[in-house]
Amino acid sequence: MSTSPTTDQVEQPPIHVQGLEKSFKQLKVLRGVDIDVARGSIFALLGSNGAGKTTVVKILSTLLKADAGTARVNGFDVAAQAARVRESISLTGQFAAVDEVLSGRENLVLVAKLRHLKAPGTIADDLLKRFSLTEAGTRRVATYSGGMRRRLDIAMSLIGEPPVIFLDEPTTGLDPEARIEVWQAVKELAKGGTTVLLTTQYLDEAEQLADRIAILHEGRIIVDGTLDELKRLLPPAEVEYVEKQPTLEDVFLTLVGAKTEKEQR
Ligand SMILES: Nc1ncnc2c1ncn2[C@@H]1O[C@H](COP(=O)(O)OP(=O)(O)OP(=O)(O)O)[C@@H](O)[C@H]1O
């Protein structure tokens, strides 16, 4: 058996995943996934549609049970200590879970009250400020833009200050400006010591945000590293006059493409 959670929290990375497997009937989605995310860092999980990114996030947030492997979040085992894991995390899915009829501030106050926190008004005002929503705070959410809703949604998920947050495709469907606003909010979070695991389809999002990037392909993490490490996997482009660095998109397509070709043989 493991040692006490307190010891684990100090010693272990806040997200530690080893040999995670998950099938849906015949479909083997995860075939042994290993992930470690350091405290206060942003980890991006990339993969094509259906690669299993949401499945990983669901297992880590205790919404789904793995078939094999271990996953610990904030030092707690997702299977054996699900309640402790849930207390340690927040999960933001693709669709904002905000109440349209209420104002942004009222949404925040409501969640703070539901969590039995002291001074819900102060908590709401602090978060509005942090996410540049102070001016819009008293307006009904129905009048917010997509980017403002996403920011409010992320702000709501931070009430109670969870040490680990999961963002499943945080900027899907947002325009470039709104995406940059969300990116800024996520960067601020990590700066404050929150550990962030996000999934994304957007390679530029991973380039902009992530300290480490992993590509999930055919059930496994096929690469995991910093952007520079990933770029170094490809030989520098042959160029006549200017040396062109490979983009993350080049790396992604080469690795995913190469793997698929190899397996087709
Ligand atoms: N509850 C379920 N029952 C059956 N199959 C499922 C279930 N959940 C997911 N799947 C399948 O598992 C695979 C992985 O799904 P998942 O949602 O994790 O992918 P994803 O990487 O998040 O994809 P996307 O980029 O489209 O969000 C898909 O083939 C999906 O159809």
Ligand SMILES: [Mg+2]
């Ligand atoms: Mg998904």
